[in-house]
Amino acid sequence: METKVSKKAASCPVETTLKVLSGRWKVLIIQFLLERPRRFGELSRCLGPVSARTLTKQLRELEEDGLILRKDFEQISPKVEYSVSELGKMAEPILLAMGVLGEALENRMEKSSRISKKTDAHG
Amino acid sequence: METKVSKKAASCPVETTLKVLSGRWKVLIIQFLLERPRRFGELSRCLGPVSARTLTKQLRELEEDGLILRKDFEQISPKVEYSVSELGKMAEPILLAMGVLGEALENRMEKSSRISKKTDAHG
DNA sequence: CTGAATCCTTTGTGATACTG
DNA sequence: CAGTATCACAAAGGATTCAG
Numbered sequence: 140m141e142t143k144v145s146k147k148a149a150s151c152p153v154e155t156t157l158k159v160l161s162g163r164w165k166v167l168i169i170q171f172l173l174e175r176p177r178r179f180g181e182l183s184r185c186l187g188p189v190s191a192r193t194l195t196k197q198l199r200e201l202e203e204d205g206l207i208l209r210k211d212f213e214q215i216s217p218k219v220e221y222s223v224s225e226l227g228k229m230a231e232p233i234l235l236a237m238g239v240l241g242e243a244l245e246n247r248m249e250k251s252s253r254i255s256k257k258t259d260a261h262g
Numbered sequence: 263m264e265t266k267v268s269k270k271a272a273s274c275p276v277e278t279t280l281k282v283l284s285g286r287w288k289v290l291i292i293q294f295l296l297e298r299p300r301r302f303g304e305l306s307r308c309l310g311p312v313s314a315r316t317l318t319k320q321l322r323e324l325e326e327d328g329l330i331l332r333k334d335f336e337q338i339s340p341k342v343e344y345s346v347s348e349l350g351k352m353a354e355p356i357l358l359a360m361g362v363l364g365e366a367l368e369n370r371m372e373k374s375s376r377i378s379k380k381t382d383a384h385g
Numbered sequence: 386c387t388g389a390a391t392c393c394t395t396t397g398t399g400a401t402a403c404t405g
Numbered sequence: 406c407a408g409t410a411t412c413a414c415a416a417a418g419g420a421t422t423c424a425g
Contacts, residue, residue, distance in 0.1 A: 152364025153357060157289055159367055163418070166280055179387055190419045195388060205370050217386045217425080226370060229363045234276060236355035241275025243352055244282060247328050286398075302407050313399045318408060340405080340406045 156233070159204045162197045164189050166237070169223060169230050172207060176222035206230065279356070282327045285320045287312050289360070292346060292353050295330060299345035329353065 160166055164186055171177060171185050183194055198221060201207045206227035212218040223230075283289055287309055294300060294308055306317055321344060324330045329350035335341040346353070 152361045152368060153289065153293060155364040155367050155371075156360040159363075166276065170276060188419085190421095191388065192390090192420085193418050196418090204367065211387095214386095215425090217388075219387060226363075226366055229366055230359075232359035233356055233363060236353075236359050237279040238275045240282075240349075240352045240356060241278040243349055244278050244327065245275060247349060248278075306407095311399085313401095314408065315400090315410090316398050319398090334407095337406095338405090340408075342407060 159201075159206065160230070160233075162200065164194065164197050165201055166230075166234070168194075168197060168201060168221075169206060169227060170234055172221055172223045172227070173231055173234065176210075176220050179219050179221070182221065201227075282324075282329065283353070283356075285323065287317065287320050288324060289353075289357070291317075291320060291324060291344075292329065292350060293357055295344055295346045295350070296354055296357065299333075299343050302342050302344070305344065324350075 160169075167186055168182060171182060177185075179194070179198075182198075183189060183191065186194070198207065198209070202209050202221075205224055208222050208224050208227075210220045210222070212220070283292075290309055291305060294305060300308075302317070302321075305321075306312060306314065309317070321330065321332070325332050325344075328347055331345050331347050331350075333343045333345070335343070
């Protein structure tokens with residue numbers, strides 16, 4: 140297995156993924172949904188300061204792009220559950236790789252600055 | 263006091279990476295620099311419609327975050343070369359995973375629409 | 386609880402003109 | 406060539422309000 144980005148053909152799929160995952164919360168949404176299916180409110184809580192409007196929008200886009208599934212229980216007291224689709228599960232390697240890089244970055248950040256300023260917390 | 267860190271702690275590195283790679287061109291910049299070092303103008307050309315201002319800014323941020331290196335040859339006719347750092351090379355798995363997902367997405371896009379056009383035509 | 390609709394602020398990025 | 410400075414605009418996201 141070559142650890143080498145094939146020279147040109149690879150850039151298009153990357154851009155596609157870029158578009159699909161573009162949005163402040165999408166990657167995090169997938170991250171939490173990879174753990175287990177979650178309801179709207181639950182997601183909202185574990186993501187942190189996301190507005191209902193934005194969360195709804197990004198969930199809809201992720202759904203439309205086939206990464207997540209939305210199940211509406213259609214009860215009087217609304218209950219909707221989101222989960223990752225098979226396609227969405229293919230995002231896990233990305234998340235893992237991002238985690239690896241992220242740790243290296245945090246290590247290095249002992250000396251540098253740019254990101255350390257605003258560490259986003261959950262709740 | 264037991265600073266009990268839950269499983270959510272795993273999301274922090276991901277968020278760090280998210281911040282660092284956030285920006286319309288950053289991932290693509292790294293992709294092209296992983297192939298080989300490139301000069302400013304060369305990058306500008308292979309990225310596509312990016313303004314000098316934006317490219318400069320994102321390059322500076324990537325440099326500050328330690329992902330890329332900037333070498334100024336300090337000649338009369340300006341020559342600057344960018345390359346990925348050791349840290350930047352750790353982004354390659356992300357790129358590869360994004361490529362894999364991207365291809366799956368493109369496959370699926372035969373049926374769906376959101377991304378298939380350059381700019382979203384929804385609203 | 387899970388949204389939709391509206392308004393508003395912030396942020397990102399491009400266009401243009403200019404410099405060493 | 407490799408930027409910098411300024412302006413302008415669009416898009417993203419938040420706050421608030423309303424609804425089933």
